[in-house]
Amino acid sequence: MERRYLVSSESVTEGHPDKLADQISDGVLDAILEKDPMGRVACETLVTTGLVVVAGEITTQCYVDIPRLARSIVKDIGYTRAKYGFDGDTCAVVTAIDEQSPDICQGVNRSLELREGEMSEEEINKVGAGDQGMMVGYACDETEEFLPLPIALAHRLARRLSEVRKDRTLGYLRPDGKTQVTIEYIDGKAIRVDTVVVSAQHHPAVEAEQIRNDILREVITPVLPAHLTETPPRVLVNPTGRFVMGGPMADTGLTGRKIIIDTYGGVVPHGGGAFSGKDPTKVDRSAAYMSRYAAKNVVAAGLAKECKIQVAYAIGVARPVSLMVDTNGSGTVPDLLVTEIVKEHFDFRPAAIIRDLDLRRPQYRRLAAYGHMGRIDLDPLPAWERIDRAEMLRKAAERKR
Numbered sequence: 001m002e003r004r005y006l007v008s009s010e011s012v013t014e015g016h017p018d019k020l021a022d023q024i025s026d027g028v029l030d031a032i033l034e035k036d037p038m039g040r041v042a043c044e045t046l047v048t049t050g051l052v053v054v055a056g057e058i059t060t061q062c063y064v065d066i067p068r069l070a071r072s073i074v075k076d077i078g079y080t081r082a083k084y085g086f087d088g089d090t091c092a093v094v095t096a097i098d099e100q101s102p103d104i105c106q107g108v109n110r111s112l113e114l115r116e117g118e119m120s121e122e123e124i125n126k127v128g129a130g131d132q133g134m135m136v137g138y139a140c141d142e143t144e145e146f147l148p149l150p151i152a153l154a155h156r157l158a159r160r161l162s163e164v165r166k167d168r169t170l171g172y173l174r175p176d177g178k179t180q181v182t183i184e185y186i187d188g189k190a191i192r193v194d195t196v197v198v199s200a201q202h203h204p205a206v207e208a209e210q211i212r213n214d215i216l217r218e219v220i221t222p223v224l225p226a227h228l229t230e231t232p233p234r235v236l237v238n239p240t241g242r243f244v245m246g247g248p249m250a251d252t253g254l255t256g257r258k259i260i261i262d263t264y265g266g267v268v269p270h271g272g273g274a275f276s277g278k279d280p281t282k283v284d285r286s287a288a289y290m291s292r293y294a295a296k297n298v299v300a301a302g303l304a305k306e307c308k309i310q311v312a313y314a315i316g317v318a319r320p321v322s323l324m325v326d327t328n329g330s331g332t333v334p335d336l337l338v339t340e341i342v343k344e345h346f347d348f349r350p351a352a353i354i355r356d357l358d359l360r361r362p363q364y365r366r367l368a369a370y371g372h373m374g375r376i377d378l379d380p381l382p383a384w385e386r387i388d389r390a391e392m393l394r395k396a397a398e399r400k401r
Helices: 017-035 066-077 102-110 148-168 208-223 285-299 335-347 351-356 388-400
Strands: 004-012 041-048 053-061 091-099 134-141 173-186 189-204 232-237 304-315 322-326
Touching: 004 053, 004 148, 004 189, 017 053, 017 066, 053 066, 066 091, 066 335, 134 285, 134 388, 148 173, 148 189, 189 208, 208 232, 285 304, 285 351, 285 388, 322 335, 335 388
Parallel strands: 053 091, 189 232
Antiparallel strands: 004 173, 041 053, 134 304, 173 189, 304 322
């Protein structure tokens, strides 16, 4: 009997309050890494009516004017007038910054293995994980992004919604917006788009019918694959009927509150932590990127149609406490063999991840909206989106069969 089911995923625009907060946190991280690549950053942001609060633990040798930076990001996103519900020139910016805890710092600066004499004094062995936790990486061959189709389409719609606002194709749109896509599957194969939801902040004078027609024509139709819309999907545009009040005025935003949008749209489990505002010694971020890198290369090598990798750490310890590979029955070789190959060709110690993925350079604010994974739209391509080890993995699998 065939298995028929629906899968949904959502995305939001860069003007959504939670994503505004993410971008400020990652903007602070980028500014510090630009001047001090060894800086330690755990930066959290809250945005609400007329107010930005930036707090966290930062240890660095440089100075960053955080209020000025936060205002510039708010304005760059498009909140430049009070009538939009937020204004980068007039909002208050409050900072509350402390240094990283010395108890955490000692474990990050010198790993447990090094302190116990288990590993050599090489630089690659020194960094211990900045916290305990589990991280998940995933890839599949369903889209060119190596992402599940629902989240890939939701991101494309959200990016398009911002594009038509910025280029004035739909000049009445304002920065806040959300998208959601539901796909119908039969036995793992996408057969049609079932439902599309687009919510877009707008000028109060524009009628709902015009907004629906414009977004259908300029946003939805250009993005959705024609072969999946032969049966027209249900389309909901601003389903409350009005979306004038938006952004931080309508909804308090917080760093790290859109972690499923940041990754795989709920198709696979998420690890324990958010990404934005964290320097790469925090394995919440760096190990999630490395797991994605490994999973994507496994799929690109043809070893599986989909691959999920879970890795876990103990605070202050360099080596992961566990690493698990699951291809959900799609592997061309056994999962145990894939696990062995991944362990041989990907080094999950924090210092090795930072080195191999070049994570000490500023690059993070550009990831803080529209997802951290599958970002083939970015130039330069994030290092964890390369498939430069696929051939190596394929040959390793051939040798071990």
